[in-house]
Amino acid sequence: MVLRRLLLAMLNDHRLxxxxxxxxxxxxxxxxxxxxxxxxxxxxNNFLRExxxxxxxxxxxxxNQRRGNEKGRGP
Structure with missing residues (x-):
């Protein structure tokens, strides 16, 4: 608890x-x-582009790509 207060005090010191x-x-x-x-x-970025x-x-x-419900049906 004391250590936490000391660290917070040090981090709030702009000069330090x-x-x-x-x-x-x-x-x-x-x-x-x-x-x-x-x-x-x-x-x-290189990986995503590739x-x-x-x-x-x-x-x-x-x-002959098919989409949706047509998948698997014959012509």
């Missing part, structure tokens, strides 16, 4: 937060986090 933000380890951690997020978003392209190719390659 500014000093922490300027610290080399905090900046390095922020840089790594930003790089990981950017790379993850780029990989996700998936859409593959789905479009599969749809175009599938002959």
């Amino acid at each position: 937060l500014d000093r922490l933000a300027e610290a080399r380890p905090i900046r390095a951690a922020a840089r790594l986090t930003a790089a990981a997020l950017t790379r993850g978003l780029r990989l996700r 998936l859409k392209e593959e789905a479009a190719r599969a749809k175009d390659a599938w002959p």
Whole structure:
């Protein structure tokens, strides 16, 4: 309980937060986090684009597609 109050008091001190933000380890951690997020978003976007392209190719390659209740019926 006391530790929680101390942490909250420290986090509400703007001078302390500014000093922490300027610290080399905090900046390095922020840089790594930003790089990981950017790379993850780029990989996700590439995967989704390739998936859409593959789905479009599969749809175009599938002959005589039928939908709904017509599925399974003869001509």
